[in-house]
Amino acid sequence: MMAQIVWQADFYRRPLRDAAGQTLWELLVCDLTRTVEFVALCPQSQVNAHWLVEQLQHVADKMPDTIQVFRPQSLSLITAAGEQLGITVEATRRTDALKQWLQERSSLYRSMDNYTGEAYDLLTLEKPPPTPLPEKLWGEQWRFAALSAKDVEEAFQERPIPILNMPPALMPLQLGLASNIAIPGVIIYGGRQSMRLARWLQEANPVSLNYIAGAPDGLVLEAGLVDRWIVATFEDREVSTSAQNYEQRKQQSKGLHFLLVQPDNSDITFSGFWLLRQD
Structure with missing residues (x-):
C-alpha cells in the first residue's frame, strides 16, 4: 500500500x-x-x-x-x-x-519593500470565549487520572472501544517518552449519556483539555480549529490541587494527555478514548 x-x-x-x-x-x-x-x-x-x-x-x-x-x-x-x-x-x-x-x-x-508596517502574528487565531457543554451531554461524574505511557500504548488499542482516537504521531513512543512516565488524563462517567457524549466529542474533534484557574476554576476543552468548551467548573480546593498536578504532569509528558468516556467506574465498558496534546 x-x-x-x-x-x-x-x-x-x-x-x-x-x-x-x-x-x-x-x-x-x-x-x-x-x-x-x-x-x-x-x-x-x-x-x-x-x-x-x-x-x-x-x-x-x-x-x-x-x-x-x-x-x-x-x-x-x-x-x-x-x-x-x-x-x-x-x-x-x-x-x-x-x-x-x-x-x-x-x-x-x-x-520586504511592500511591507505595510502593521503588526502581524501569523499563528495566533482569534478564539471565541468557551461555551458550556450542552446540558444533555453532561456526564454524571468525572475525575483526574494518570496512566503509565506503557499502559496507554497497550491497554486501549486492543479493546473494543466504539470511538478510539490514538493518532500515531501522539503515541508516547513516537514522542520519545519513557514507558514509566505518567500520562495525565480525565475520565468522564457519562451514565446513560456516555455514548451520546462520546459521539459528540468525536464530532467536535478534541485537541486538548486544560485546567483554567479562575472563580470558579474550570476544565476547558480545545476542539476543532478554534472551538472551546467548558467541560467542568469547580471551587473545591482539593480538586484544584489535583488540577494543578494534572497540568504539571502534562509538562513532564510533553503535553500528552488523554480523555476517557465510560458509562461508570466498573472499567468493563468504554465509550470513547482520545489521546490529546496541548498545542
Missing part, C-alpha cells in the same frame, strides 16, 4: 501590498517534511477557489491525497479548490511543519 501524500496549506492576507495598493494574500504549501515548499502571492481582488486550483497544480509533480488546514479563514476556499481537484481537505490544528515555516517567515515580511 502506497503512503498517503499529505500537504499542509495556509492561504490568508499578509502585511503586504502590491504596486496598486491592494492587500496581498499568500499561499504557502508544504509537505510533512518540508521537502516540498511552495509560495505564491495573490492580490485580494483575485482571491478565489479558481486561483487556488491553478496554483495547487504547480506545487509538485504528484497531487496530494490530503491537504491539512489550520486557519478557519482559509478552510472554505481550500476546501472548494480541493473538491475541484479531488483532494480531501482536513481541518486540523496539528500542522507542525507549516507552523514552523510560518514562524520562520514572520520576520521576512518586515524586510
Whole structure:
C-alpha cells in the first residue's frame, strides 16, 4: 500500500501590498517534511477557489491525497479548490511543519519593500470565549487520572472501544517518552449519556483539555480549529490541587494527555478514548 501524500496549506492576507495598493494574500504549501515548499502571492481582488486550483497544480509533480488546514479563514476556499481537484481537505490544528515555516517567515515580511508596517502574528487565531457543554451531554461524574505511557500504548488499542482516537504521531513512543512516565488524563462517567457524549466529542474533534484557574476554576476543552468548551467548573480546593498536578504532569509528558468516556467506574465498558496534546 502506497503512503498517503499529505500537504499542509495556509492561504490568508499578509502585511503586504502590491504596486496598486491592494492587500496581498499568500499561499504557502508544504509537505510533512518540508521537502516540498511552495509560495505564491495573490492580490485580494483575485482571491478565489479558481486561483487556488491553478496554483495547487504547480506545487509538485504528484497531487496530494490530503491537504491539512489550520486557519478557519482559509478552510472554505481550500476546501472548494480541493473538491475541484479531488483532494480531501482536513481541518486540523496539528500542522507542525507549516507552523514552523510560518514562524520562520514572520520576520521576512518586515524586510520586504511592500511591507505595510502593521503588526502581524501569523499563528495566533482569534478564539471565541468557551461555551458550556450542552446540558444533555453532561456526564454524571468525572475525575483526574494518570496512566503509565506503557499502559496507554497497550491497554486501549486492543479493546473494543466504539470511538478510539490514538493518532500515531501522539503515541508516547513516537514522542520519545519513557514507558514509566505518567500520562495525565480525565475520565468522564457519562451514565446513560456516555455514548451520546462520546459521539459528540468525536464530532467536535478534541485537541486538548486544560485546567483554567479562575472563580470558579474550570476544565476547558480545545476542539476543532478554534472551538472551546467548558467541560467542568469547580471551587473545591482539593480538586484544584489535583488540577494543578494534572497540568504539571502534562509538562513532564510533553503535553500528552488523554480523555476517557465510560458509562461508570466498573472499567468493563468504554465509550470513547482520545489521546490529546496541548498545542
